[in-house]
Structures are given as structure tokens and as C-alpha cells.
Amino acid sequence: MDDTSFLRIQGLRKSYEDVDALRGVDLSLARGDFLCLFGPNGAGKTTLIKIVADLLKPTSGTVEISGGQNLDGGIRSRIGLISHQTLLYDELTAMENLQFYSSIYKIPDPEDKIDSLLHTVGLHNRRDERVSTFSAGMQQRLSIARALINDPVLLLLDEPYSGLDQFAATVLSNHLKELHARHRTIIMVTHNLTRGLETANRIGILSEGRLVYLKDRAEIDLRSFEDHYFTHMEAV
Amino acid sequence: MGLSLVILRKDLLIEIRRKDSVISMIFFGILLLFVMSMAIGIGRKVDPELASGILWISILFSSVLGLGRTFSLEKTNRCIDGLLISPVPPSSVFVAKTSVNFFFMLISEAVIIPVFFALHGDNITIGLAPLLATVLLLNLGFASVGTLFSGITAATRRNEVLLPLLLFPVITPLIAFTVKATGEIFAGVPFGEYSAWLRLMAAFGLIFSCAGYLLFDYVMKEN
């Protein structure tokens, strides 16, 4: 574990009344790492994302981001979250949603930023329509724009591909590649093997609350990884 | 403060588009006025204190309808996660939501009170300035406690049912102060004789807005 690590998770546990979601996860990511986490349902993936996002308190263990605990020191304003929920207000237009999020992040002169984001997610021509009139795929694309509004240095994605149409999925993949190229740190939880393996540089498997597999993408032989993956999927 | 204003503006915009909270508050308030007029016997002249009770029961019960919505709208699409991961402190959310509830009540009162005067205004002195003061102070206390509890009930499976059960016992002193003050206003008593009630209402509002401001942090993170 080197001092240059951007995100460091140590001995992370989370217990609920009837189940232990995480049973001691240790993980260290360097700045610019893109970690893709696979794992069966109930493995604790969402719990892990939520704890890193500080939406959930761990039972024990620590998460340090950029050397600080509890998301202090301005790092909180540079975290992005994409989940299967859009975090968008149905009654507001695409534009108003992005304006709202840029004002709570106190982004100076957000207009250009919003404009270009709407262009890249292909919603510029519908920017003044209410989100409730959008299809699920369009809402997800807008959600991507929302998560990128504060130019996150740490992006957390929880099953972002579920419910995405082909176009939205491509938009997302391209964004992720671009962010990765710009050395943003990314953690993505997904069931989509192809998308995950195609974009990430580190691959992990979470099973029964433990990180049972963690390798650099470059070291992974696809065949043996799939064996690994299916063994863990079937074990549950 | 700036962040609270941003959230306040957003909530008002949403309400302008949906209109459901304020309209149901107004409608239910008028409905209650009517039901209670029937209950005491239509056409009966009411004395100032009874009139005050009728007015405030209508307003308080109808206001609960709006309370539940202001917080639970953040739970649609998990917008609340967007606030929680952002640098917005929960206390700013509390200030924003309390103000939203405050305004919604003010709007519905602006309709309910004139209707009340039309129905029961005969025996009553209309002291506009002191009545306005009473309204503002009641709204402060009610919205503070109500916002705190709406944060709690939004995270339970019995949201709308639970809110009045938690809220009304705690605000009984506020209701007592308000009904007393308004009764005296309606009776045309000079200001000096009931100003103590208004001071107590202000104290209640201050105590519970501070308590809510401090406690909302814990409540919001459980949602």
C-alpha cells in the first residue's frame, strides 16, 4: 500500500440486522484507477459504493479519499454518483435539473458547461422539456450529465448500464473512457462483463462481503477470468 | 443561506408546476371549516374563543397535508442522494424545507382565513396586524417541528399516517398559545393583554427551529 494511493479502504465492515453486507474489505486505488467490480446479487457491491459516497456509515473500518477521512477538505464537491436511480426531479426540465445541481456545487458560469454536457448526452434539443416526459434511456443520459456537472475526480457508478438503451450505454462508455484518460478515479459496479472489461484497468470480484479477486486488467486472461467469475456467481 | 435559497427556489418551482400541495391544503382547510360549522350547528353565532378554535383546527389539519410532500419529493428518484453526496449541509436543507412549508401555509391561510371570516365574522373583531403576527409565529413553530418530523416519517413505511401522530402531541403548547391569542384578538382585547401569548409562540418557534436545525442532520442521513 503506497502513500500515493488516492482512495484507501481498510477493514470495511457493514452489518445489518439479519446479514453482514461487508465483512472486511481492503482496497487501495491510485489516482486515475478505474476499478470495475463484479459479483453476484447481495455481495455487498451497492453497500460498498454507498459507504464510499458517504451515504452510509460503515459498522467498522475506514475510507480515506485523497488522504482525508469523511470526505473533508473539498473532496466532497468533486464526487459523482450514477446509480440506477436518476436523482433527477421529474417536474423540472433537463436544463433546470442541471442548473440546480450546478448551483448546489457552486459552479461558476455553469451555462457553457451545461450546454456542452447536454450536447454530449444528446439532449440539447430537449433541454426545456420536463424530465417526466423523457424515456428511461433519456433520463439515464441526463443522469450522466448530472453526475459530471461538478467534474468529479472520483466517480462512483452503481449498475449504470441497467435500463440503458444502446445509445445511452455508448454515451456512458465514451464518457468513462474520456474520464479515465483524464486520470479520474472511477469505481463501477456492474453485471455487464463486456462493458466492464472493456473500460476498466482494474477488475475485482466481490462475493459475500469480501473482495475475493483483484487484478490489473492487463494481467487478466479472459478465459480464466470468466471461469472465476462464474464460479463465484454460482457459489451463491 | 445561499444553498437554502437554491433548494427553496427549486421546491417552489416544482410546486408551481404540480400545484398539488397548496391546492389540497386550501381545499381541505375550507372543507374542515364547513364540517366544523355543521358540527356546532349551522347558523349558530360563535363566541371569539370558539371561532379561534375552529379557524386553527382547519389550518393545522390542512397544513399537515403539505408537510409530508415537501420532504418526500426528494425521495422520488433518490434525489436526496444527490443532496447527501453534495457539499450541501443537511441544516441548509432543513432551512429550505421549513421555509417551503412556511410559505405553503401562508398561501393557504391567505385563502382559508377570508373564507372563515365570511362564515363566522359577525361576532368577531378583525385585528389584521395582530392576526398576521399570530399566523407568522404559528407557521414558524409548526413548520420547524413539522419539517423535522417529515424527515423522520419519510423514511418509515407509514409516512403520511405517522406524521400527524408525531406532530400534534409535540405542538399542543403552540396550539394552546395560538388559540388563546387569536381568541383575544377576535374579542377585540387591547394588544397589551395578549402579547404574552405571542411572545410564548415566538419562544416555541425559536426553540424548535434551533432543535430542528441541529437534529435534522441525523434524520436526513437515515433517509
Place this chain on the structure above:
Amino acid sequence: MKDGFIDRFLVVISTALMLTAIYTIFFYAPTEIMMGIVQKIFYFHLPMAFMAFLSYFVAFVCGVLYLIKKDIKWDIIGSASVEIGVVFTTLVLITGSLWARPIWNTWWTWDPRLTTSFILWLIYVAYLILRASVEQVDRRATFCAVMAIVGFIDVPIVFLSARLWRTIHPVVIKSRSIDIEPAMLTTLAISMAAFLLFWLTLLRIRSRVDFTELRIRNLEKIRRGGM
């Protein structure tokens, strides 16, 4: 098993003390001239009111401690305390009513203390309803802590409002001050001590049930999941 021993010890002592108190109340304390035998209810009523108040205070302190420390222990003790408080408040209302019937000639008056007890009863019954409506343990603990704090902040305001409400009204029924004779005072002191110990015993036993439940749940989890 040291806890078990302390509990048993407490049960024995508080039973003995309670029996002593009952004996003192009925055979030692003189019968009040004006009110007669009914006055003896006062030796139960007052200590129970006091214990109810103590319960809510303990719940308030536990609530604050829970929010600071996030240790489930404080939730368990706090909620046990509220449960006991509600039982005692109910008994206070009933005994008060029983006393008021012959003395004030009515089951209920809006006497400030009575009104306060009634509103407190409402607040803390609401607490119990809230408690039953949340399943997730951490969430329930946080919400209950907040409710216990808010409820307790409300106590002095409730009392003040009940008193002011009355004093402005014409006073129809004046509560007669009870002349306390030394023997009566001794009786009251014994009764107070008995109830205090009884309260402590109840609190310990009630919270131990929850502690045990917590341990069982953890054991079950280990058995199911294999830690």
C-alpha cells in the same frame, strides 16, 4: 452471570421495600381528616409521577448519547425507559382520576399537572408508535433518539402552557394543599424509595430483554453466514 445476580438481588430488595411501603401506607400513616382513605392514593400517585418524569429524562439523556456515540446500548436503555415511563404515566392518570372523583367531584379537570401528564402521555405513546413503524435498527434508534430529545424539550413548555391556560381562566376548582404530617412524610419517603428501586429493576430487566435479543440475532447471523 453477574448481571443476573444483580437483577435478582434488585427484584428481592425492591419487592421487600414495596411491601414495606404498602404496609406503612395503610397501617402507619395516619388517615387524612378531610379526604379520608382516598388520600392514600397520593403515596402511589406522586412517586409514579416522579418516576415517569425520571424515565423521560433518562430517555432524553440516552437519546443525546446515542446520537453522539452511535452505540445501540443507549437506544435500548432509552426505549426501555420510555416504555416504563408510559406505563407510569398511564397509572398516574388513572390514580389521579380516581382521587379526583371523590375529592374534586369529577373524573377529570384541566388542572395544569393533569394536563401536562396527559400531553406527555400522548407524546411518548407517539414515540412508541414511531418505534413500531421502523424496522431497521440504526434508523429506528436515530429517530427515537430525536423524538426523545424533542419530547423532553417540550416538557417545560407543555407545563407552562397548561399552567397559563388555567390561570387566565376563572379558577373553578382549587387544588387543596395537603398538610403533610411527619408520619406522612416518612411514608412518602419510603414509598418514593420503593418506587425508585422498582423503576430501576424494571429498567434493567426490560433492557436486558433487548440486549439478549440483540445477542441472539448476532448468533443467528453467525450461524447462518459463518463469520
